[in-house]
Amino acid sequence: MENYNIGLDIGVGSVGWAVTDFDNNLLKYKGKNMWGARLFNEAQTAKDTRVLRCSRRRLERRRERINILQELVGEDVNAIDPYFFSRLKETSLVFEDKKIAQILFGKKYNIFDKKDCTDAKFYAAFPTIYYLRNYLMKKKDKADIRLIYLALHHIIKYRGHFLYEGGFSEETSDVKESINTVLELLDMYDIKCITDIDNIINILNDTIISKMQKKEKTLECFKYEKENKKVIDNILKSILGFTFDISALFDIELEQNKLCFKKEIENEDEIKELLCENSKYYEALKSIYSWYTLQNILKGKDYISEAMIEKYKKYQTDLKRLKKVWKKYLPEQYSDMFKKYSANNYVAYNGKSEGERYKKCSYENFTKYVKGKLESLKENSDVQEILNNIANEDFLVKINTTENSEIPHQLHKKELDIILDNQSQYHESLRKNKEKIKELFEFRIPYYVGPLSINNNSKFSWIIRNSNEKIRPWNFSEIVNEDATAEKFINRMTNKCTYLKNEDVLPKNSIIYSEYCVLNELNNITVNDRKIGKDFKSKILYDLFCKKSKVTVKDLKQFYFQNGMKAENIVGLSQGDRFNSTMTSYRDMTRIFGQVDDSNIKMCEDLIYWITIFEDKKILKRKIKNTYPSIEEDKLKALLKLKYSGWSRLSRKLLCGIIDDRGYSIMDMLKKENYNFMQIINNDKYGFKTKLEDLMRDDKKEKITIKDINELQTSPANKRAIWQTVCVVNEIVKIMGHNPQNIYVEFARNEETDKTMKDNRAKKINKIYEDLMSQLKDEMNKDVFSQLNKFKNERTLTDRLYLYFIQGGKCMYTGQNLDIDNLSNYEIDHIVPQSLIKNDSLDNRCLVLKKSNQYKKDNVLSDEVVSKMNEYWKKLLDNKLISQVKYQRLIRRTFFLTDSDEEKFVQRQLVETRQIIKLVTNLLNSLYQDVKIYSLRANITHNFRMRNGLYKNRNVNNYHHAQDAYIISYAGNIIDQKWYRKDEFIYGKYVKEYLQDKDKTSEEKYGILMGLLAKNVDRNQLQKVFNYKDCYISSMLTEETGKFYGQTIVEKTGDKQVNVLPLKNNLNPSKYGGYTQEQKAYLTIFSYKNKKGETEYQLTGVPIKVSYDIKAGKTTLSNYIKDIFFKNEDVELKILKEKILIGQEYIDENGVKMKFCSDTEVRVNKELIVKQDINKFIYFLNNNNTDDLKLQEYLNENIDNAYNYLLEKMKIEYKTFKNQYLKLIAADFKSLEFEGKKSVINGIINMLETGQGDLEKIKLSKREGRMSGKKFNTKNLVNKVFVNKSVTGMYESRYNVYGLENSCN
Secondary structure, eight states, rough: OOOOOEEEEEOEEEEEEEOOOSOBBEEETEEEEEEEEEEEEOOOOSSSHHHHHHHHHHHHHHHHHHHHHHHHHHHHHHHHHHHHHHHHHTTTTGGOOHHIIIIIIOOOSSSSOBTBBHHHHHHHSSSHHHHHHHHHHOOOOOOOOHOOOOOOOHHHHHOOOSOOOGGEEEGHHHHHHHHHHHHHHHTTTTEEOOOOOOHHHHHHHOOOSOOHHHHHHHTTTTEGGGGHHHHHHHHHHHTTTOOEEGGTTSSSOSSSOEEESSSOOOTTTHHHHHHHGGGHHHHHHHHHHHHHHHHHHHHTTTSHHHHOOOOOOOHHHHHHHOOOHHHOOOGGGHHHHHHSSSTTSHHHHHHHETTEEOOOOOHHHHHHHHHHHGGGTTTHHHHHHHHHHHHHSSSSSSSSGGGGGGHHHHHHHHHHHHHHHHHTTTHHHHHHHHHHHHHHOOOOOOOOOOOSSSOOSSSSOOOOOOOOSOTTTTHHHHHHHHHHHHHHHHHOOOOOOSSTTTTBBBEOHHHHHHHHHHHHHHHHEEEETBBBOOOHHHHHIIITTTSSSOOBBHHHHHHHHHHHOOOOEEEEEEETSSSSSOOOHHHHHHHHHHOOOOTTTTHHHHHHHHHHOOHHHHHHHHHHHOOOOTSOOOHHHHHHOOOOOOEEEEEEEIIIIOOOSSSSOOOHHHHHHSHHHHHHHOOOOHHHHHHHHHOOOOOOOOOOOOHOOOOOOEEEEEEHHHHHHHHHHHHHHHHHHSSSSEEEEEEEEOHHHHHHHHHHHHHHHHHHHHHHHHTTTSSSSSTHHHHHHTTTTOOOOOHHHHHHHTTTTTTTOOOBBBGGGGGGGSSEEEOOOEEEEEEOSGGEEEEEEEEEEGETTTTTOOOOHHHHHHHHHHHHHTTTSSSSHHHHHHHOSSSSSHHHHHHHHHHHHBBBHHHHEEEEEEEHHHHTTTTEEEEEEEEHHHHHHHHTTTOOOTTTHHHHHHHHHHHHHHHHHIIIIIIIIEEEOHHHHHHHHHHHHHHHHHHHHHHHHHHHHHTOHHHHHHHHEEEEOOOEEOOOOOOSSSSOSSSOOOOOOTOOOOOOOSTTTTHHHHHHEEEEOEEEEEEEEEEEETSSSSSSEEEEEEEEHHHHHHHHTOOOHHHHHHOOOOOOOHOEEEEEEEEEOOTOOEEOTSSOEESSSSOOOEOOOOOOOHHHHHHHHHHHHOOOOTTOOOHHHHHHHHHHHHHHHHHHHHHHHHHGGGGHHHHHSSSOTTTOHHHHHHHHHHHHHHHHHSSBOGGGTSSSTTTBOBBBBOOOHHHTTTTTTEEEOOSSSSSEEEHHHHHHHHHOO
């Protein structure tokens, strides 16, 4: 029985694996090397699906309200017009499709049914629905029940938001509360309000002055320093509906920092999550904006309908004035503006002209267009009036805008009540159902109840019913068990602890968690180069954090001063000038209950928990009253006003329930010591690490199921990767017949982060420099401010440029000015030398004058350099140009104080501490308890490759996953055999020897760890393994789910033959438009007899929508195929293969491996193998440093050779791309510039590896090589061999259509 190791390289889209012996040789299975890669699509969160599902549910509930309304008033309506509701249902149809109107009434009677009451007369009397609502509010005598229904229909359909509790009169106090919250935010920036809040409200309410004037007048209400004008300016912009910069208010960086409350903010949940505690300020700003917008809509009117009528009249006046101006000053352009469609003209803004519909343009684009045309004519009074209205965003404003979403339901209900009171005396159905109609308007299904399914037949449903009777607003409490449903909702909502998977997490605003955050942050900082003492730390917590809403560096310095001390130098804060953590909930509970101590802490934590869970104040109130009935009414009212959201990732048991051998919990240690949370749990002397591992370790499992994976507290992408890993290991063990000796694991880090950071560099620098103009202009290189303007619109900056700007245009070690035009003449120096650690992050690099070694002694910067530059570095830190980590590296005076420090330094580079790795190792340990499982850091494979010249090209093939797994096994094997003895690290002597060898140390560019590993690396063996051409590659095939088709609705197609799906059943796309891009769930193969009695074969895709119908029993696959292919024909049909999943591999008639991308598109499924020298060239081609002249020369010399090599490869091995080969042979590659050649080479590689590549540089397609538009029938199916692979690819089965046919007989 041969002992073996498994190496695993786990990513969110792949699992590389390698099986080796203890001499690092790959083992063999059936003559092939046992290494490979399992590929799969990264699993996505359910966010997009959830958004669509919630939208669909909202529309369904709206439709149900209308149906109930029709039931309630139907008796009276049907008595005078039995076809009224039927006609209304047909209003969206073209006339020839209207059955009722066409047969009985004719074109004039779309809504009404008599000659004395035509549609034309109705619209003449009521140009908008608000005219009708206003008419019925004023009418005291009997009105037509149909008119009443139309008004009620509109009110109940568009009933406004439910953000305000109680009556509408309370709303002013709400805005005062929001303004007070914003004043707290301003206080952090030392911006003081010098007037009464009522004065601010009056300015915002002023209907005469413009928005810009309101902004300027409100600005005068505050006292602030010049550098903080940007803050108050953006706050006022936000509440007035202008575009504002959120990064000017909060220390966050979004992909798009410019926001506008007028427009839908798609990533609002993510923004609130990033803001954490600051989200309440964001909510307050939005609340003030909503209030301001509502006042702007009402313009002093008491009723919505009155305000909307005025708005309509103003639109008419504005339009007349605009037409008058155009006729007078731009007569030759009148037709182009008002009759013909063109981008941004009135026809485009209106969306229609003379019955034809057009793509609408936005209000902003339309007014910009008008302004551009009239700017030169502003001397005219009419033109000036138009321009003034445009400036005030009050010109040609439509009735229905997104701003209507700010109207509260109370205003609509006011009109509803008046209409019902006026008319219920004349109509029996209104009299009898008046209260039910009001209930229908006000009723909302509480969010904690969820979908109203019966017997929970939906996986998204958790409702607990008392009966299966149909739910109505007036019987909801009888049918739904609200308390039991709420408890079930809590269980669904509460996440599990990252470290203790069976423990519930604490709310983000839990007092315990808030205290943990504050202590963790305090333990990270130093004051005057010293950690804060235990007793004074406690004093800071209770006397500063528990009393101030937000604590800044200035506050802490003041606190030190008040206690007789000076705090001159505070470092270690992630935000530089303020703390992230607050004790908000502690302050809230103290304000309400007087104090928080052992006697009421449990009650306070319960209250915070419920406030976080329940947005619905009714159930929150009931929950509090039932559990703590002694809470007085005024305290209860104060509790109901609190808003908490968000969850931590830690549990109470983790922080307070795990006790070390001395009787201390983690919270005790945070108070007692100066270590942060990670340092405490990873410090062996405290023992928490061992206790956590014991608690996390699962009992021995016979097998791991997908249910076990789904219970893990990690992302969907990680869950899929872990599940695939478990499957791979299980299959390897099955093939080997016994467990491995060791499993070595590396879990790749997310590579998107660095890309995003690079993309944000220029934007980040520009933002910081705007604030620095007045503060550091004299100390920085005077040219940097003007130089940065040249790069203002650049999406990315090179490393040298970025370092130049964050250093203020100066050498980081001498302070001398650098020349931006000669940056290649300077060195990029690693602060922590590469001989100790391979760290190429910007936090470890500086741009310096040459001969940088003269500035260092014993691997740290000399005292002279630190003394001279420290003040400048500190200013760069304070202004967020460099990070705290970089600053600490610059001022560090020694690396190793003791031998133990040396060993720990290496161990930190070696051992992976991320929680995701612990989840993987614990799972594998529960399955293979006699196997040693090691987790290695994510950068080991990269550094090992670079150290040994093993270049990785992700775009060439998928072998690199297997190669990385081999490296992990190789490195792990060395560590296990050489550095471990009885489970203890014994490599201290290796570290000492390595550091003493100064020559070798100074040459090492990949850190101590790689230098140590190098002693045991056999390069010949590595090269031999990396030259192997056999590697198992298998892909995870899944049935597609999700959206049925593309979300964009296409215009009506007319007579054009376009593949468009109907918007609804029986709606002809030629008349109504429809959807495109129907998504397929899987493919299927069937056979049938043609008219000659011969057997024919067909492969087709099954749409996702149809697959759902099949699962629900609404149809069958056979019926679907017959309906699509054999309408009205009687055929003998056989389903040969019900499901062929997207990505299925097959071998075509020429022996080429292919795969299905859809039922009409295929791709080559062959791994591209290139020589090592070509592989090296491709690596440097795509990872070249433009400052390295020697490298550029090497690339220029070899680029034509690489191109010819790839063409020869195509000619011999890729017959499928014969046409592309001929085109490339004829192309003029040599005349291209370097970047063009680079693009073509990568395009060819992508085409050979993925089936399509961008070859536009040589006048071919952007998706050259794509094989789409194919049909699969008898002719091209019979010679195909379908290939099924196991999870590793070591097991394989094959079949063809004849075999399927025989198995069906």
